[in-house]
Amino acid sequence: MTQETGSAAAIAIYEDRAAQLAARYDAIPNETLYAPVNHLIPTQSCRLADIGASTGRDARWFADMGHLVTAVEPATGFFETASQTDSRVDWLCDALPELPRLLDRGSTFDFINIMGVWQHLDNEERVRAAPVLGRLAAPGGLLCLALRIGPLPPGMPVHAIDPSATSELFASAGFGEIFRASSQSIQAQNRAAGVHWVWLMLRAGG
Numbered sequence: 001m002t003q004e005t006g007s008a009a010a011i012a013i014y015e016d017r018a019a020q021l022a023a024r025y026d027a028i029p030n031e032t033l034y035a036p037v038n039h040l041i042p043t044q045s046c047r048l049a050d051i052g053a054s055t056g057r058d059a060r061w062f063a064d065m066g067h068l069v070t071a072v073e074p075a076t077g078f079f080e081t082a083s084q085t086d087s088r089v090d091w092l093c094d095a096l097p098e099l100p101r102l103l104d105r106g107s108t109f110d111f112i113n114i115m116g117v118w119q120h121l122d123n124e125e126r127v128r129a130a131p132v133l134g135r136l137a138a139p140g141g142l143l144c145l146a147l148r149i150g151p152l153p154p155g156m157p158v159h160a161i162d163p164s165a166t167s168e169l170f171a172s173a174g175f176g177e178i179f180r181a182s183s184q185s186i187q188a189q190n191r192a193a194g195v196h197w198v199w200l201m202l203r204a205g206g
Contacts, residue, residue, distance in 0.1 A: 007096060009157040010120035011074045014054075018077025022055050028186055030061040033115075036181040036199045037144055042067070046110035049136065051096065052117035056082035056089060063088040067111070072102055097121060097129035099136070108138040118166070119148040119158045126169060134173035137204035143175055145202070150185075150195035163198045175202035 014021070034041065042048075045066040050059045053071035055078055063069045063086060073079045074095035083091035094101040096117065112133060121129060137143060147161045167177045179201035185191040 007074075007120050007122075007125055007157075011095060013156060014075040015077045018054075018075055018081075022078070022081070024187070025055050026057050028057070030058060033186055036183045037179065037201055040142065040144070040179060040201050041065070042111055042142075047107065047138070048111045048113065049102070049109040050113045050115075051099070051102075052114060053082065053091075054078045056085055056091075058113060058115060059089045060086050062113070070102070070107070070109070072099065097125040097132060099129075099132050103132065103135065107136075108141065109136055110138050110141045112137060112141065112143045114144065115146045116148060118145055119161055122159050126166075130169050130173040133170075134175065134204065137175070139205050141204045142178075143170070143200075143202040143204070145200040147198045147200065148195060149182075149198055150190070151193050153193075161198075163200060167200060167202070170200075170202050175204055177201070178203050 045068065048062050048067040049070045049072060050062060051072045053059045053073045056071055059069050059071035069088065070090045070092060072092050072094045073082065074093060076093065079091065079093050092101055118126070133143060145166065147163055147166060148158065149161060152158050152160065163180065177200060181199045183197050183199065185195045185197060
């Protein structure tokens with residue numbers, strides 16, 4: 001049993017469960033999942049970072065749109081398989097809150113996607129992560145955050161999220177909120193437990 005806390009504990013669990021979770025994750029249709037924010041995803045090719053990419057489901061979808069995708073995933077159980085699936089996607093093994101390897105590249109991104117990751121960071125990690133993401137966003141770039149709201153599952157390091165407090169935290173890192181929406185969980189088990197998602201779209205320099 002791991003004694004780690006925060007995101008490190010979540011990464012350790014995903015390491016153990018990657019094989020059993022992969023099929024469930026890949027069965028979720030992107031068009032349905034991203035319906036609340038589809039109208040804000042760039043239609044012209046851009047530099048895009050998918051952080052916490054797991055199986056690469058979203059990264060491949062973004063590549064299908066013509067984007068130049070960097071997929072970042074810390075759990076090697078996902079990374080080692082997903083990084084072999086699509087040569088269009090540039091894979092990097094790295095993790096929030098610091099993302100040191102991604103920062104070392106010196107790249108900035110027009111669109112940063114963080115789907116189902118923020119709940120695994122504790123409050124102190126979130127404070128550290130926000131300015132890092134500010135450094136990675138190109139001027140006017142968009143940050144898409146999908147925030148898990150609802151009961152905390154047993155056995156998984158998941159922390160409660162206040163969407164408004166999250167927006168305020170990113171405001172201190174130079175982002176302005178331009179859109180917010182709620183959606184039901186697509187996964188029946190989570191939906192039955194009362195889980196829903198809040199989508200925040202933030203603009204760098206806003």
